[in-house]
Amino acid sequence: MRRVVIAGNWKMHKTQAESLEFLQSFLPLLENTAEDREVILCAPFTDLSVMSKNLHGTRVRLGSQNVHWEESGAFTGEIAPSMLTEVGVTYAVVGHSERRQYFGETDETVNFRARAAQKAGLKPILCVGESKQQRDAGETEAVITQQLKADLVGIDLSGLVIAYEPIWAIGTGDTCDSKEANRVIGLIRSQLSSADVPIQYGGSVKTANIDEIMAQPEIDGALVGGASLDAEGFARIVNYQSA
Numbered sequence: 148m149r150r151v152v153i154a155g156n157w158k159m160h161k162t163q164a165e166s167l168e169f170l171q172s173f174l175p176l177l178e179n180t181a182e183d184r185e186v187i188l189c190a191p192f193t194d195l196s197v198m199s200k201n202l203h204g205t206r207v208r209l210g211s212q213n214v215h216w217e218e219s220g221a222f223t224g225e226i227a228p229s230m231l232t233e234v235g236v237t238y239a240v241v242g243h244s245e246r247r248q249y250f251g252e253t254d255e256t257v258n259f260r261a262r263a264a265q266k267a268g269l270k271p272i273l274c275v276g277e278s279k280q281q282r283d284a285g286e287t288e289a290v291i292t293q294q295l296k297a298d299l300v301g302i303d304l305s306g307l308v309i310a311y312e313p314i315w316a317i318g319t320g321d322t323c324d325s326k327e328a329n330r331v332i333g334l335i336r337s338q339l340s341s342a343d344v345p346i347q348y349g350g351s352v353k354t355a356n357i358d359e360i361m362a363q364p365e366i367d368g369a370l371v372g373g374a375s376l377d378a379e380g381f382a383r384i385v386n387y388q389s390a
C-alpha cells in the first residue's frame with residue numbers, strides 16, 4: 148500500500164516569525180486530517196530549528212529544500228545532512244527544477260545529494276520533470292527516463308519520494324491535466340523496481356484542483372509551492388476530499 152504524501156515547498160518565503168504565525172493557524176486545521184496522510188513543510192534553512200520545536204508532538208514533518216553531499220568543508224552557501232537531522236528535519240528536496248535551472252544542478256549532483264541524504268537518515272524528495280520545449284518536442288518520456296536513470300544510482304527506493312513536476316506547470320497557474328500527470332507518473336512507476344514509492348504531482352496545485360488530482364490512481368500526493376504559503380489554503384489541500 149503506497150503512502151499519501153503532501154508536501155509544501157515554501158521556496159524562499161517566510162521569516163521565522165512568519166513560519167510560526169503559519170503554524171499557529173495551520174496545526175489546528177489538521178485535527179480531522181485522515182491518519183494515512185503524511186504532511187511535510189519544506190521551509191528555508193533559517194526557519195527549520197524554530198519550526199522543529201513548534202512541531203514537536205504533531206504529525207507534521209519538516210523538510211529542507213536542498214542538502215549537500217559532504218558532511219563539512221569549504222562549500223559556501225551549502226548545508227550538510229547532519230546539520231539538518233540535528234534540528235529535526237526528516238525530508239530533503241533534491242533536484243528541484245529551480246535548482247537545476249538557476250544553480251547549475253546536474254543529474255550527477257542531484258544523485259550525490261540524494262545518496263548523502265539517505266546515508267544521514269533523511270528521505271529525499273526527488274524532483275523530475277520536463278520543460279515546455281521538451282514536451283512540445285515529444286521528449287517528455289525520454290527526459291524523465293534519463294533523469295531517473297542518473298538520479299537513482301545507488302538509491303534505496305524504500306526511503307524515497309518522487310515528485311513529478313513538469314517545469315512549465317510550476318508557478319504558472321497552468322496545471323498539467325490530471326489525466327496526463329497520472330499517465331506520466333504511471334510511466335515513472337513502471338521504471339522503478341519497487342511498486343511502493345510514493346509519487347507526487349507538483350505544478351500549480353491549488354485548493355481548486357487538488358481533489359481532481361488526488362482522484363487519479365497513480366498520484367500519491369502533491370508537492371505544493373505557492374498554495375502552501377497560506378495556512379487555510381494548504382490545510383484544505385492536505386484535507387482534500389477523496390473520490
Ligand SMILES: O=C[C@H](O)COP(=O)(O)O
Pocket residue numbers: 156243312316317318319320349350351352370371372373374
Ligand atoms: O515545489 C513546488 C513546485 O515547484 C510547484 O510550485 P507551484 O505550486 O507554485 O507551482
